[in-house]
Amino acid sequence: MLPGQKIPTWFTVPIGLAVLTVVLHQTIIAPDKVEGTKNILAMAKTIPIPVDGPESLEWDPQGEGPYASVVDGRILKWRGDELGWVEFAYTSPHRGNCSTHEVVPTCGRPLGLSFEKKTGDLYICDGYLGVLKVGPKGGLAELVVDQAEGRKVMFANQMDIDEEEDVFYFNDSSDKYHFRDVFFAALIQEWSGRVIKYDKKTKEAKVVMDNLRCNNGLALNKDRSFLITAESSTGLVHRYWTKGPKAGTRDIFAKIPGYLDNIRLTPSGDFWIGIHSKKSPLARWMIEYKWLGYLVEKTVSLNLLIGVVNEFKPHGMAVKISGETGEILEILEDKDGEKMKYVSEVYEREDGKLWFGSVFWPAVWVLDRK
Numbered sequence: 001m002l003p004g005q006k007i008p009t010w011f012t013v014p015i016g017l018a019v020l021t022v023v024l025h026q027t028i029i030a031p032d033k034v035e036g037t038k039n040i041l042a043m044a045k046t047i048p049i050p051v052d053g054p055e056s057l058e059w060d061p062q063g064e065g066p067y068a069s070v071v072d073g074r075i076l077k078w079r080g081d082e083l084g085w086v087e088f089a090y091t092s093p094h095r096g097n098c099s100t101h102e103v104v105p106t107c108g109r110p111l112g113l114s115f116e117k118k119t120g121d122l123y124i125c126d127g128y129l130g131v132l133k134v135g136p137k138g139g140l141a142e143l144v145v146d147q148a149e150g151r152k153v154m155f156a157n158q159m160d161i162d163e164e165e166d167v168f169y170f171n172d173s174s175d176k177y178h179f180r181d182v183f184f185a186a187l188i189q190e191w192s193g194r195v196i197k198y199d200k201k202t203k204e205a206k207v208v209m210d211n212l213r214c215n216n217g218l219a220l221n222k223d224r225s226f227l228i229t230a231e232s233s234t235g236l237v238h239r240y241w242t243k244g245p246k247a248g249t250r251d252i253f254a255k256i257p258g259y260l261d262n263i264r265l266t267p268s269g270d271f272w273i274g275i276h277s278k279k280s281p282l283a284r285w286m287i288e289y290k291w292l293g294y295l296v297e298k299t300v301s302l303n304l305l306i307g308v309v310n311e312f313k314p315h316g317m318a319v320k321i322s323g324e325t326g327e328i329l330e331i332l333e334d335k336d337g338e339k340m341k342y343v344s345e346v347y348e349r350e351d352g353k354l355w356f357g358s359v360f361w362p363a364v365w366v367l368d369r370k
Contacts, residue, residue, distance in 0.1 A: 034257045034278060034317075034331060041316045041334035044356065044367040049076065049085055051100045054357045054364050055344045056158070056262060058113035060136070061120055066347070066355060068364060072098040073107035075124065075138070078364070088138040091126045103127075105178065112158030112218070112262060114168070123168065125156040128178050131170055131198070148196045148205035154178060158262050160220040160227065162242070166200045169208070169227055169242075171218045195229055195240060209240050209250060217263030219271060221323055228253050228326075230260040230273060237263075237273075237326065254326030256319050261359065262345035266320070270329060272346035275317035276359060316340025316356065316365075340365055 054068035054076075067088060068076050075089040091108035098107035105128050112125040120136035123144070130146030130153045146153050155178055159170035175192040193212030198205050209215075209229065215238070217230040225243045230236070237260070239253035258275035265271055315337035320330040332354075334340040344359035356365040 034333070037317070037331040037333045037335070039333055039335045041318070041332050041340045041356075041365070041367065042336070042338040044334075044339060044354075044365040046339055047078070047364045047366065049362050049364055051076065052102075052362045053360050054362075055111050055359045056113045057345060057347045057355050057357045057364065058115055058122070059349075060115050060122070061117045066364065067113060067122065068357065069110035069113055069124065070100075071103055071109065072100050073104075073110065075110055075113070075122065075134075077138075089122065089124075089134040089141055090139075091124055091129055091132050091141045093140055109178075111156070112170070114159050114161050116161055116163060118163055123159060123161065125159050125170055127155055127157065130156050131159065131168075145196075145198050145205050148172070148194075148198075149207050151175060153196070157216055158218045160218055160265075162220060162224045164224065167197055168200070169195055169197050169218060169220065171215050171229060172196055173214050173216060193231070195227070208242075208248075209238065212238065216261050217273060219263040219265050222265065222269035228263060228271065230256070230263055232259050232261065232276070235260060237321070239326075254321050254328070256321070256328070257331075258317055258319070261343070262357070264345060264347050265323070266348045267350050269323040271321050271323055272348055272354070273319045273321065274343045274345045274357070275319060276342055276344065277314065278317065313337055314341035314361075316343040318343060318346040318354075318356070320346075 051070040051072050053071035056069045057066040059065035066078050070076055073090050073092050074087055076085040077088040079086055091110050094106040098104050103109050108129050109127040110124045111127050114123045121133045124132045124141055126132055131144045132141035133144050134141040153172045154175055155173040157171040157173045159168050161168040173193050191211045191213050193215040194207050195209035196205050197208045212231055213234055214232045215229045216232045220227045226239050226241045228237050228239050235256045236252055237254040238250055240250045241247050256273060258278050261274040261276050263271050263273050316334040318332045319328060321328055340356060342358045342360040343356055345357040347355040352370055354367040
């Protein structure tokens, strides 16, 4: 270019747009950098599953499994490399138009799974139908509870059982949204989430915690003296004391980086929490400013919202916290999403292996840290 010659507009506009795109990405969309993570989850073994979204995993009292709750309303059981996944149970009798990739409300959407050791019954939180159970032989699950204190259970999410007391606790994440709109439930500033205690002897369902914002995971601690439940959007882990001198009171147990999903107790008494995605400035703004959240709900498709929150590059992350103090003990991730995506649950087995579920992806992963 000759001295004094102007740069043509056709040349400067795309360069300016490119620079603006990079700046906006780095300042608005790019996820937070989480300190102290171990980028090892890409080393896990992938076990493909023929249906999307093995959101929760569980093993029966005989140690068989895992069982996985999937998007088409079924519970599948892993029978090893030779037999693969087989159907075990389903939550709705309406199976005519169920999809292996998308939620069909009439088919139900099983989420959190919990086996009762003394009976072999599998309890299922369904994001449309409530809490159900099915016997050791599987088949169609039967309804246990779908309302509490005069309000319908809209979004049963995860649960845990206290077999000594013959009760279980479960999340009802929203009074407006079902599972298919889970991201909107986390986005909108509505504090309608609650934890419900169900007494199996009296058949009474009692609300023990309320005013929660899309509470997702739930687990009892090792001696069943308290439970914790996680708010997806805020990263706060709330504790509710079920027994002892503090029974009936609540406090904040931990604050976790990322958008939280299921919680599982470890054999040693700590907790693993699945992290669906890291936080970003844009996602925080949508959550903080109610008007912006409502605007997004009305104008943006759910798939686009999920893509933006995940930077269009879903990845995997898991956080381990102390079962006594709530202190973060370890953070694992697949930083580039090479294998793991949309992690919903981390289940640590007695042999030390970590099993991972996904709320959207058609795979289960297992990491042998030894």
